[in-house]
């Protein structure tokens with residue numbers, strides 16, 4: 551069956567402000583008449599949410615961690631994301647496989663080839679239509695993280711070198727597939743970022759949206 555909906559993913563370092571923008575983008579798309587599934591990784595299914603608890607809090611070998619990310623993703627893709635796209639719903643997913651390339655491949659230094667094998671096995675050539683990468687320098691991400699949370703998870707506890715490698719790996723993903731990515735300078739003001747996001751979403755409506763596209767492009771941001 552063909553995938554009629556548009557699959558959008560959001561990526562960035564912890565502390566890049568991604569979740570705030572995710573909520574705003576979901577509201578914008580719904581106002582534009584889009585039937586939207588909003589979800590996240592790791593997680594997105596009952597099993598995936600259980601795996602999320604494990605990978606965020608339980609010490610484990612790097613390959614185990616990577617396999618669990620993809621186990622959760624396989625469940626998510628097959629039971630929620632793919633069926634939604636087939637029905638014509640759009641999907642807005644907070645993190646996806648680029649996070650495995652960035653965090654396990656880059657941050658934890660597993661390298662891209664192992665991730666690519668799992669990506670091919672689980673996704674069989676299918677992936678996001680558009681990925682927004684919220685990019686901030688390390689110091690900004692870390693300062694925001696320190697303001698935010700109560701107890702840091704296994705990733706948030708990592709040091710500067712880990713996050714620098716993670717950020718570099720995200721940039722390598724953009725270089726490999728520039729047409730799919732929208733790079734957002736997440737140091738800019740929230741109104742500036744929203745303007746940029748709205749313009750990118752309007753472009754997606756033009757290419758994927760049908761009736762909804764026409765009313766949204768008339769309506770502005």
Ligand code: TMP
Pocket residue numbers: 564590591592619645646647649650651653654705706
């Ligand atoms: P979140 O706080 O944005 O929901 O993400 C949870 C953490 O999981 C975040 O630190 C990044 C990490 N992660 C990976 O390491 N690999 C992955 O494939 C995914 C999806 C997330």
